[in-house]
Amino acid sequence: MSQDIILPPIVLTLAGADPTGGAGIQADILTLASMGCHPLSVITAITVQDTRGVQGFMVIDDEWVLDQARAVLEDMPVAAFKVGMIGSIDNVVAIAELVADYPDIPLIYDPVLASGAGDELAREDMIHVLRDMLLPQVTVLTPNSIEARRLAANDADDEEELSVADCARRLTRLGCDYVFITGTHEPTRDVENRLYDLGGEIRVDTWPRLNGSFHGSGCTLAAAIAGLVARGLAVPEAVKEAQDYTGRRCATASAPAWGSTFPTACSGPTTTPATTIATRNKMQTFNGLYAITPDTDDSERLIEQVGAVLDGGARILQYRNKGSDTVRRLWQANILASLARSRNALFIINDDVELARAIGADGVHVGRNDAGIAAARAALGPDAIVGASCYDSLALAHAAVAAGASYVAFGAVYPSATKPGAVAAPLSLFADSADLGVPRVAIGGITAANAGTVVAAGADAIAVIGGLFGQADPCAAARTLAALYR
Structure with a gap:
């Protein structure tokens, strides 16, 4: 037997805190741990929310964000970055400068521009800075179709709603290596999730549409991709595996709040992709x-x-x-x-x-x-x-x-x-x-x-x-x- 101690891959997530435990940095930590990764966490914002929506949030000062991140980056070998809610233009600039110092570490970015209930978390001026400073450094961008259109839009030129393919084309031209656009908000019978690179569409995965909405599903999906990339999977395979994982979690999710109709995506039984058979004999x-x-x-x-x-x-x-x-x-x-x-x-x-x-x-x-x-x-x-x-x-x-x-x-x-x-x-x-x-x-x-x-x-x-x-x-x-x- 090998005597070497093999450490799990380390993933640094930068995101807002969700006191419900269903989204944000809490969902990232739960997901990454179940992937067999060691999660490091940097808080970018503190939110006041329940499972139905965000009532308010306080952005963490950009210097504090940088200090949190640099302290752990100088102490531990990070295999992947995962970024969620950023909260302010200053934090966009800070995170862009931070990841620029580590160009070989893959960056998975879930552009949390609004909460699942539709609460606004990013203004248009912040989106412009995202496009200029952060998106050119992203390995995998994971917007839903609404977020993709906001990120790709050019108000001066766009008179009609952009197609998903047009959004992906623009976003990869901005510098994203891969753009993975989820289709839960599109008017299709089944959910169609599409992965693009600069050459165009490279995979489409179709999933049965589940009833209702799921708190934290986007965070869970992006964190799963980050964990699988950190474990060495190629992006297309990581995207496929992460969808399967998130789908299983949503299918078994519960609504933990009194009277809540919003199940929490990461509330299902904790099974890792590497042990999907562990819940049966x-x-x-x-x-x-x-x-x-x-x-x-x-x-x-x-x-x-x-x-x-x-x-x-x-x-x-x-x-x-x-x-x-x-x-x-x-x-x-x-x-x-x-x-x-x-x-x-x-x-x-x-x-x-x-x-x-x-x-x-x-x-x-x-x-x-x-x-x-x-x-x-x-x-x-x-x-x-x-x-x-x-x-x-x-x-x-x-x-x-x-x-x-x-x-x-x-x-x-x-x-x-x-x-x-x-x-x-x-x-x-x-x-x-x-x-x-x-x-x-x-x-x-x-x-x-x-x-x-x-x-x-x-x-x-x-x-x-x-x-x-x-x-x-x-x-x-x-x-x-x-x-x-x-």
């Missing part, structure tokens, strides 16, 4: 093709192959990399975790409890010389999957189950190119272990030529490396192996 889906990644520093090829294997039907993905440095392993694991989530596959880390904890993996697999089962569960919590290698030993399997293992693995069932010295495990172990009460995984030398025999012997899942990642078409190889369990 994960082991109900633990069967079929179990893909294990090869050791490689070629991240681009690894990501491409893993996507293909998941598309082919792998239901479990284990990240195994014994050779790379800590930073590379953290980056690879974050990306692969997102790929697994997007295909509803379980994501397991090999041998590294600290890495599994840092990225919110579904679980960890431990061997004879790794952290014990009890230690892994103590670190990851009662819902985590903890698998154990039991080699050719039924006694080890019973001991592992008694210690709390979620599943056991026997192997090598065939000679293994990955571990040529591995002990041989007879297929009869699967019949002998039928009463264990946990899934049993076969590993070692499994290919399309022999996998049928392993499945017939009673293996609940087959763990495969070379039979997938060593093939010319990993997707087709996965499809062939996964079909054995249908």
Whole structure:
């Protein structure tokens, strides 16, 4: 097991305080924490509000905003900025100057120009300064269609309402790398959210329209994008994952105030994208093709192959990399975790409890010389999957189950190119272990030529490396192996 301590990515959010806990900096903190990030917070304004609207706000002096931000920036490595309500022209200037000193840190900006109830939070003169000083530094701008039109408008030229595409074109020309315009205010049956870059529209996501409005949904969405970008996802993928996360939170949101009709977006059950299966029994889906990644520093090829294997039907993905440095392993694991989530596959880390904890993996697999089962569960919590290698030993399997293992693995069932010295495990172990009460995984030398025999012997899942990642078409190889369990 790695002895390195892997810290979660740090995100600095600058926003107004919402005493209801549903929007602003409070929503950012809740969302970023559930993303597996460490949130830093700089208060730009203090509001007087309830779940129905803002009654008033007091802007924090720009020097105080800068002092708050510089104190933490000089002390901790920040992976992303998230900016929400700014409150004043002076604060726009201050934040623009601040982020200009850190041009390599991505900036996600949710332009809070009004509250969800329509209360005005930014005048036109402030919007002009935003356009000139802050928007040219933005990595991802996340306006709704009303905010996009206000930011993109040029009163001298605009006689008709701008289309969403026209808004995006103008805003990317101002310097925003990406403009993600949400469509909840547009007169469409479903909600259409669109992501643009300077070349035009690059993705559109359509979602069923939920009834009513949700307090803090824009803050939650932008903070989720910031957290996912900080964890290493490319912007288009981060945008997709963040929409899925926010949609789930809204679908389960409650209206905490007496008589309130405005549910709070971040009030739903706290589930992280990396542990979306944690609220149900994960082991109900633990069967079929179990893909294990090869050791490689070629991240681009690894990501491409893993996507293909998941598309082919792998239901479990284990990240195994014994050779790379800590930073590379953290980056690879974050990306692969997102790929697994997007295909509803379980994501397991090999041998590294600290890495599994840092990225919110579904679980960890431990061997004879790794952290014990009890230690892994103590670190990851009662819902985590903890698998154990039991080699050719039924006694080890019973001991592992008694210690709390979620599943056991026997192997090598065939000679293994990955571990040529591995002990041989007879297929009869699967019949002998039928009463264990946990899934049993076969590993070692499994290919399309022999996998049928392993499945017939009673293996609940087959763990495969070379039979997938060593093939010319990993997707087709996965499809062939996964079909054995249908």
